[in-house]
Amino acid sequence: AQTVTQSQPEMSVQEAETVTLSCTYDTSESDYYLFWYKQPPSRQMILVIRQEAYKQQNATENRFSVNFQKAAKSFSLKISDSQLGDAAMYFCAYSKISSGSARQLTFGSGTQLTVLP
Amino acid sequence: DAGITQSPRHKVTETGTPVTLRCHQTENHRYMYWYRQDPGHGLRLIHYSYGVKDTDKGEVSDGYSVSRSKTEDFLLTLESATSSQTSVYFCAISTRNSGRALGTGELFFGEGSRLTVL
Numbered sequence: 600a601q602t603v604t605q606s607q608p609e610m611s612v613q614e615a616e617t618v619t620l621s622c623t624y625d626t627s628e629s630d631y632y633l634f635w636y637k638q639p640p641s642r643q644m645i646l647v648i649r650q651e652a653y654k655q656q657n658a659t660e661n662r663f664s665v666n667f668q669k670a671a672k673s674f675s676l677k678i679s680d681s682q683l684g685d686a687a688m689y690f691c692a693y694s695k696i697s698s699g700s701a702r703q704l705t706f707g708s709g710t711q712l713t714v715l716p
Numbered sequence: 717d718a719g720i721t722q723s724p725r726h727k728v729t730e731t732g733t734p735v736t737l738r739c740h741q742t743e744n745h746r747y748m749y750w751y752r753q754d755p756g757h758g759l760r761l762i763h764y765s766y767g768v769k770d771t772d773k774g775e776v777s778d779g780y781s782v783s784r785s786k787t788e789d790f791l792l793t794l795e796s797a798t799s800s801q802t803s804v805y806f807c808a809i810s811t812r813n814s815g816r817a818l819g820t821g822e823l824f825f826g827e828g829s830r831l832t833v834l
Binding site: 603605649690694 | 758759760774806808823827
């Protein structure tokens with residue numbers, strides 16, 4: 600079974616600074632998806648960024664980027680120029696790629712990010 | 717906006733009572749999911765559906781049943797609620813389902829239903 604581990608339950612960052620959230624996963628699959636979701640106090644789950652394992656290039660979405668290390672099974676999220684609105688719980692998630700099957704995402708336990716003004 | 721509506725958004729009930737949560741989607745997506753969120757555990761899959769009357773169990777299915785009699789509705793039922801089922805429940809859909817060529821992989825979530833079992 601796949602597992603996803605987020606070893607930092609809480610982190611804080613100063614506004615405008617950069618912070619990196621860590622995620623490791625365990626899988627025997629060679630092709631899969633990895634995601635970072637953000638959950639603000641509104642409770643809504645918002646997709647931040649997506650990475651396909653077969654792509655060597657790290658995904659980037661504006662101020663959000665990932666460091667995907669496939670051999671190490673590591674998938675960290677870097678938030679640059681942190682803003683107050685980035686304060687949220689962040690979840691790392693894994694999904695294998697199987698033709699015709701459901702997308703059963705496996706989530707980590709989350710990292711609560713606080714942004715300090 | 718993936719057009720997902722959950723109801724009720726909040727519910728307080730007593731141990732032993734039945735509870736049904738409803739997930740409604742407006743875009744005819746084939747796959748629907750129910751997750752629960754608990755502190756320290758992230759989100760865990762309860763059940764999912766891959767079509768009308770087609771459902772399967774997830775990681776934490778004990779004590780839960782589901783039904784999908786039409787494409788747009790996916791119901792989660794707690795036949796006899798227990799305090800351990802106090803949680804926030806999320807419904808989700810996936811927009812594409814077949815491999816990589818058509819799929820982007822992610823799930824889209826509803827706004828969650830907070831259930832408290834006293």
